[in-house]
Amino acid sequence: MKHIALFVRLVATKIWLLQKRLFRVLWLGWYVAIKLFRKIGKGFRRFVELRNQGLSFRKIILLAPASTKKLFSLARNEFNRLKKQAKGHRLRDKKGARNRVELVNRTYAFEHLKSEFNEAIATGDTGLASSLLVKIEAQYPQADLNPQSVAIARERLVEGNVLNDHLRELMQNSISGLHPNWDEIVKRNIRSAKLKRIVKKNPRRKQRNLLMVSHKHNSFMFLLPIIERLEMESNISLRTLDISVLHNPPVERENSEIPSYADELIDWADVIFVEWAHDISSWFIDLVPSKKKIILRLHSYELLRPWPLLFNWGKIDHLICVSDHNLNRLQEVVQPEKFNCQTRVLPNVFEFSDYKKPKKQGVERTLGLVGYGSQNKRADLALDLLEHLLQFDNRWKLKLIGSPPTVSIEEDYFQKFFDRAAPHLERETMLIDPWSPDLPSWFQSVGIILSCSDREGTHESCREGIASGCVAAIRRWPWAMDYGGNDSLFPDSFIWDTTAEAAEYLQDLVSRLALPDQGRNEQEKFFQRESPEKLMAELVEMITS
């Protein structure tokens, strides 16, 4: 029924627009005709007037060219005025109509997605349901879906690999001849890989011009420490580019797909580092000439969308993944190496020095979780852990920090969570801090950093916690489980499967007074393993090689 109603609304809107357009044409014609009749009438009256003044018909005719010219000039001016006015109306109506149609289409698209999602759940196609869930979450954060269906899709999303489903879809497109399709993508990638081998990429000079590209200012977040360090490299000249402005220019630019300042930068660069493997990056890489060396960095959320499959891997020289399990996930479906693209795992660079702050007293029984406002962080498991620990010792506390939850699909989850958390908040065994950019200071009052997430790439806040001297208690992320696990990211920290295990481990550490030593040990090893100097050396090598 809903579909029919929406369809009727869509048709009604179109009819309404059509009749408006028709009416405008009729009205304009009528208006011009009236004006012309008036002018002709005026001319006739003038003719009569001149005759009455005693002028002969011949003389009046001789005057006519000037009068006709004047009449035409008046008509032309009037027409231009009307055209200008009509253009204004047209533009205004067009804008209004576009907004209306967009709204109707958006509602229609959402209803369509929702019914597809429900159908996928009903038929047991959890792969499709999970990929639809990602789409719905990204485009319609206020959507209302059945919580049980969401839970099923989420589980499949985390434990399965949605890229397989997207690949299947692309392969089906190959059979049915639809676009984009996998055959075309592979052929294009092979062509580009061949071209890459032919085109000489590396200039025989030491100095490299590096362009770092990302989408919107806040997506430069993980690039900042790299930018700061690269600016100190004498053999690298660095510039940056925000491609959000190119992809959707706020003003119309004539005769150019991208503005010349971006063209100039691309032209100037020897190496282009593209941050985030999303659709806009893919669009941008297509615009870059093959002779440029391209480095692409993939984080984590991109693997939930079909984007990694659409990249022209033949054009890309290096792919950086921030963790092993994410690279394994990608390679299960597409192998960039086949297209002459080298892959490497390199965690995010961040400056440890900011986090080296002394801990406050009595933090050894304080757990901390960053970013609780997203269901993915599984604050409920942190609460489970707290409840386990409180059975041993009532001095345990849990501190959460982050923005409050906003996604309506997660409303049910957070309702249950806050119902459970209420007594703890009252007794102050649980504390919630609003988001603060000054995490190093917040870590001063936390002794144990938790990672309870379903899905993570590296869990940056957990790494930051370790750098601050916290002991880490990390869940074996379901997202990483079938793809090599997350042990390689945190080889010195305790990885748990159940909260009971984690509670036992932490209580044991505290009772043995071994918590500070363990924190120091994890911190030192982490510094050795992932020092910015070490990671940067690898990166610089990649840029300059």
Place this chain on the structure above:
Amino acid sequence: MSAHKAERLKIFTALGEQKDLSASRGDVLNEIETYRKLSSFADVYYNGQLLQWEEQGFGIVPQEVELPDEAFDLYYCRNAPKLYQECKGPLLIMAYPYDPDIWEMVDGVVVTTYAWKNLLDNYNERSNKLKLYDDPWYPDSIFKPRHITVFGQSITPKFTVQDNGKISKLYRAAFGEGFSVGYLGRIDPTCYPHQVIAAIKEIRKVDNRISLTFMGHIREVVIPGWIQIYARQTLEMMPHVVSAFDCLIYDQDLTGDYLGSVKCLEAMARGVPILVRPYEARIEQFGEDYPLYYQNEQEAEYLLVKLKDDRNFRSSIREYLLERRPYYSRENAELRLQVEVLEFLNIV
């Protein structure tokens, strides 16, 4: 009328036909800032309702703009002519738009700079240079207002909040690193910075690390492709945006001789060098000795190159601006505003 009362003054305010203050247009935001400053020493009523700064929408229920029956110590309105006739006064109105009948009727007009006050004081005897200029706000001769009160502009406190600069760094990366020059605010033919653009284009021939970014509503001008046009950002983000630039530019037609500019104050608040023309109102804001005045393309080019290449020069400008900042803090502007209002009430 005596203003020396034991209790707080009651001030009635109105802005055009705005039923409330929810709009986020520049004029509304500027007026809100003025009302906030007036609130430091008076109870300010918008359209008859007391402004409560902690409340949502300042505690105002939207309703038609009209004069209430109760009396106020001062009426301050902007662009609300239908109220002026019935207003018991003392009535102050904003000094534009100009209407001789209204100016004759009201007790005084409000300006935002002393340069503006001087201009109106001596408008009919102004210099030939200004007479040649076809002023968009005032005709060749004007009715001299009975009183001119200066409601000086000030720096919004959020521009002086210290932070770790991370968000500014993100914006800096988005603007292109290198030496970023920015133009913030509406761009139209009256303020399009032709000469600075030409200067930057010239510098780019030898150093492409300099870039120019526009952020604001663009009207009736075509922007060359080498200039980056960045999407407008929220008001909360603007302090970070300002700090992300190495240098800002501000341009204006001859109205710059008297109109105030909050954008210049915001640059000052963040210690970011800003190139301006040596108009009276700018000299009032930045002082006679401010080194970044330019009058033509060559001067702009010289200053930009110096800012780009001479770190010491840049930091001396920063220090200069930060030294001037306290004068424009909200607290100090409030004190000056109080003096102006009381003086006006004593005279009327």
